[in-house]
Every structure is written in structure tokens, then in C-alpha cells.
Amino acid sequence: MRDVAAAAGVSLMTVSRALREPERLSGETRKAVLDAVRRIGYVPNRIAANLASARSSVVGQIVPSIQNSLYVDTVKGTADVLRAAGMQLMLADSGYSLEEEEALIAAFVAQRVSGLILHNTEHTPRAVEMIRRSGVPVIETGDLARRPVDMSISYSNFNAARAMTLHLAARGYRSIGCVSLVTRVNRRARERQRGYLAALRILKRPPDPRLTMEVGPGMTAGARAMVDMVSRVPGVDAIFFAGDVLAVGALFEAQRRRWAVPGRIAIAGFDDLEILQHAVPRVTCLRLPRLEIGRRSAESLIDRLRGKEERIRLDLGFEVIQREST
Amino acid sequence: MRDVAAAAGVSLMTVSRALREPERLSGETRKAVLDAVRRIGYVPNRIAANLASARSSVVGQIVPSIQNSLYVDTVKGTADVLRAAGMQLMLADSGYSLEEEEALIAAFVAQRVSGLILHNTEHTPRAVEMIRRSGVPVIETGDLARRPVDMSISYSNFNAARAMTLHLAARGYRSIGCVSLVTRVNRRARERQRGYLAALRILKRPPDPRLTMEVGPGMTAGARAMVDMVSRVPGVDAIFFAGDVLAVGALFEAQRRRWAVPGRIAIAGFDDLEILQHAVPRVTCLRLPRLEIGRRSAESLIDRLRGKEERIRLDLGFEVIQREST
DNA sequence: CTGTTAGCGCCTTCAT
DNA sequence: ATGAAGGCGCTAACAG
Secondary structure (H helix, E strand, O other): OHHHHHHHOOOHHHHHHHHHOHHHOOHHHHHHHHHHHHHHOOOOOHHHHHHHHOOOOEEEEEEOOOOOHHHHHHHHHHHHHHHHOOOEEEEEEOOOOHHHHHHHHHHHHHOOOOEEEEOOOOOOHHHHHHHHHHOOOEEEOOOOOOOOOOEEEEOOHHHHHHHHHHHHHHOOOOOEEEEEEOOOOOHHHHHHHHHHHHHHHHHOOOOOHHHEEEEOOOHHHHHHHHHHHHHHOOOOOEEEEOOOOHHHHHHHHHHHHOOOOOOOOEEEOOOOOHHHHOOOOOOEEEEOOHHHHHHHHHHHHHHHHOOOOOOOEEEOOOEEEOOOOO | OHHHHHHHOOOHHHHHHHHHOHHHOOHHHHHHHHHHHHHHOOOOOHHHHHHHHOOOOEEEEEEOOOOOHHHHHHHHHHHHHHHHOOOEEEEEEOOOOHHHHHHHHHHHHHOOOOEEEEOOOOOOHHHHHHHHHHOOOEEEOOOOOOOOOOEEEEOOHHHHHHHHHHHHHHOOOOOEEEEEEOOOOOHHHHHHHHHHHHHHHHOOOOOOHHHEEEEOOOHHHHHHHHHHHHHHOOOOOEEEEOOOOHHHHHHHHHHHHOOOOOOOOEEEOOOOOHHHHOOOOOOEEEEOOHHHHHHHHHHHHHHHHOOOOOOOEEEOOOEEEOOOOO
């Protein structure tokens, strides 16, 4: 920057202003400075800018898994909004571990990110403590947190699962199973299972433990869960796969075994993955506002940075998409 | 940090050392400082550290699309390695635009990232100029660049496409089509198409323009391409979908139309997406070392930061996976 | 093993 | 509308 100032024959301050608030300078000075910038190929040092101004243009986002296409949509939403605002995204995945999440939060706070977007709604006490102390605004996106650390922008996993179960019942299915991810370590899975059970209560159907399964992630797990459940409860006529790509795995397995879907067994999924609307048959599922969650999260953080004090708790809802598989 | 120093009764430097090179301090001092750190809940300011040391612990990565599951694997690889090294990842997508990529490179350079990982192997002249001037190490990962800006870690799109085409020919297919993404703006697509055509030359088969298609991304595009090609060239017996999820879309369309795969038409894909090995039939494709590319890229950057001068150009190869669809 | 001195590159504040 | 001084929080380089 010194070189630019020298080349343009002005002070450092003028260069700084030409870059940040060009309208405050006279036309000539501005032009002279910006020309010099271009000529020299000067790239400002944001690190120094951040240090001096005690602000940063970086937002940190932590998702459970970078590879999972579900989270990617939310990341895309935040990335788009941040880029438009000239800000950067720092991304990391916690591998579904709270301890890992804590370490990442520490790293992000050390980097002085100006905001955090966390998919998880559970955190270690130390993580919460760090967030509190640092004062960075935080948005939790994975579930509509009952009592968020700071802000929450999401949909309700509980409501969504309940709605899908009721939808299946309304279409005439008598014995509906639910396959979710392991609920012990995953609150979202837990909420979905609770939603399913809540629907059964509304329907006055007694829950059957053989119809409530928990499995690991992946297509193979979904396939196996379906086969297991059908063999143990031959009367089951619909299965709600409440997570991941379980429904896809189950559908392929059904094709392989030539089980008619939905004739022999109906299949419903959770997220509206692209495959689900192209598969044969097209798969009924929930549509969740993942991209929008990302966008709104970034926007809310930016609002906060600009001084808005509002602490948002936003339910962006969901939609049941009825297709051929149920 | 001042508070910590005061609380522990030592100088700032000692606190700094206790955090960065604890082994150089005496046991008691170290303990006293670290206790104070914990008690106060001190989180070091990396921004200041970076400014002072003229180093940063952040690597920037730019992919064409965050949502595309292909790129995500590479991102995952870098994220894992960086995290293990206590570094952070800044991620952005260029939306397949060179201008956007240039803007992002400028932003990353301004953030003083200590390394860049670019998927693209084409860049605007100004982008290249900026990289050169800033001196940040760069790795290009999308294709084995003939003359990389700095380093290149990838596989050869040309070789991979040629190998698959030859593989199909070896399995007895007489009339092999190739569907790729639009080659004009996408060098990787171009290289794949060139590979396909090179294979035809080796096979001494004259290229048929009706068998070389270019389409947009997405399953629908793949489905439509297959139908088009088959209707225009009824004799086509195999189609190589050289990109994106085109093969998946085509497979579903074949199921829908009850075209036997591979009986009526054989289908081969490019990347080994999880779906391809679960679909019915399982789909022949190429396996590319995407995760490994990400890992090695991060590792090479870290090596460079530690003073290694070597400029790597690494071909991580590929594999043809023969399955039921061909 | 620990402390002192200087400065990283920019922004804030105040002056002109 | 522009400039000068001071400092953001930390670390490099040296000294003790």
C-alpha cells in the first residue's frame, strides 16, 4: 500500500479510503489512486485490515459431513450470499462428533470469524461457553432448536416426520415402518423418530418395536433395513426412510428382488434428492428448504454485523411430495 | 494475551511460546501459563498471529460447483488433511465462470491464504498474474495440466475417456456413442471427448458426428441424450456418458422405457458415484481418485509451506470398473 | 529458558 | 477532502 501511495503521491490514508469509500474522495485523487493500484497490481491485505478494524469478512460453517449431499445445499446457500456480499466462507466438517465440533469452533473463534453457522443443535458445554464469550453471532440450522444458543433457522424434523407418517396413513397404509439413523448420537434422527411415534399416537396405532429401526448411513443400510423389516413383519406395507440415502438403497434393492413398489411395499424418503424424482418409480419424500436455510442464515449474520440486534428463530417449513412410490 | 501474561506473572512472549512451542519452556512456567489460559478462557487471535508472522493457516479452494458431488470428494480430502494439520479451509465456487474464479482468487489472495487449490486448469490472464505476483503455491486438480501454473495433481481426462472407449470396444460393442458436457467452456469435457475420438482412431473406426453429443448437466439431460442418440442412430449399442450424472439419468430413462441394459443399449458412466454401484443394473464407470487428489493437494501445499521446494506434477491415474451395464 | 524491542499492514481518531 | 499519529494482538530477532 505504501508503494501505491508513493506512486499516486498521496498518503496511506487516501489509498485506504479510495479502496473502501471511494465516494468520499475527489474524482481526481480517486482516479490517480485506483490507477496506481492497478498499475502496481496491489492486492490489499485483509488480514491487516481485519486486525486493525477488529472485524472480519469471514463466516465459519460446520456441517457433520462435507460429502453428504444434504448439507451441501445449505453450504451452497451460504456461499452464494456471502460471495455476493464480498465475504468468505470457511468450511469444516465435524464428522458427527461433538468434540470435533468444539475444536473447530475454537479454531474459528481464533480466526475471528464474524459469524458461525452450525448444523448441529447440540454442543459441548465448553463450545457454548466459547461462543458466548467471543460474542460471535451463531445460527443453528439442523433442527429448529427449542432454545438456540443464539439464532436458529431451520425446519422441524419432528413435524416433518409426523407429517409424512400421517400422509402415508392417509393414503391407506396400515402398517408403516420407520427407518432412521442412530438416534443416540443424532438429535435430528431422534426428532424424526419422535415425530413418527407421535403420528402413530394420533392415529391410535400402537407402536411396534420391530417397525422402528435405526441403522447406519448409506444405501446398503437402507436396502438391508427394508429386507429385515419385511422379513420380520411380513404385513408391513410402507416404510418411511427418515434420513440419508436410505430410501434410494431400499428402492434399488426392491428392483433387484422384483418387489413391486408401492404394490408390495411403499417407500418414502426424507430429503428430496435429485435421484428420487428420476428413479423408477419416482419416490415420495419431504422437500426441505436446505438452500434457503443457508441463504437466510448468511443474510441474518450479515444483518447482525450491520448492527441489527434481532435474534431470529425462523421456521422455514417443509413440504410433502407425493410421487409414485407410495 | 496480556491478561494471561499478567495472571501468570510472565511476559507476553512466554505466553506466546507456551501456546506454540510448549516444549521450549520449563515445566512450571508452562503449567502456570496454560492454567491461566484455561482460567481466563483465552482464545488466541490468529489474525494477529498471521499478520505478525506473515503466514496464515488457511488454504483456499475453488471448485466449479459446491453442489456437485464430484467436487465434494476432493474438498473432503483437503478438509481432512488440513484439519489434521490445524489449518482451515476457505471454500468457494466459481459457477464454471473464469471471471468469477478470478474474483475469488483476488479475494483469497487478499485474505493471504497460504495456498490455493483450483479445480479449473484454465484461468484468466489476470488471475495467473495475481497468483504469480503473490507467490502463493497453487495446485490445479481438475485435469493433469500440461503446463500447470505451479503444481498439478490429478488424473488425465483424456486417458480415462480413451481407456473407457477402448474397454467398451473390447467387450464387443460396435457402435459406441459419447455424451459429454459442453466442451466449448469446459476443458475437462473437451479432453474427454478428445479421448473418445482418439480411441476411435486407434480402433480405426470413423467418427460419426451423430454419436458425439454435448449436453448440459443433470439427469434429465442424460436421459434425453440417450433417447436422441438411439433414435438417430438405431444401430448404436453402447453409450459412454462422459460426465456428471448423465449416466444415471439415462439408466432411469431406460428402465422407464423398458430398454434392456446392456441388451438393447449399454451404458457407461464417468465417475464412480455411489448410486452407480447400487443401481439395477450396476453401472460400468471409471473410478477417479478424487478424495486422494484432495488429500495429496493439501499435503503438497503443507510441504511447500514447510520449505520443500519441489513443484509436483502428479498423475494419480484411474481405473475402469466393469459392471453389469456393459 | 525468558524477556525486550520493533514492526507486520492497515484502520480509527483526530487534526488540518 | 486529506493527512498524521497511534495502536490492533501477536511474533521475529535478538539479548540476557
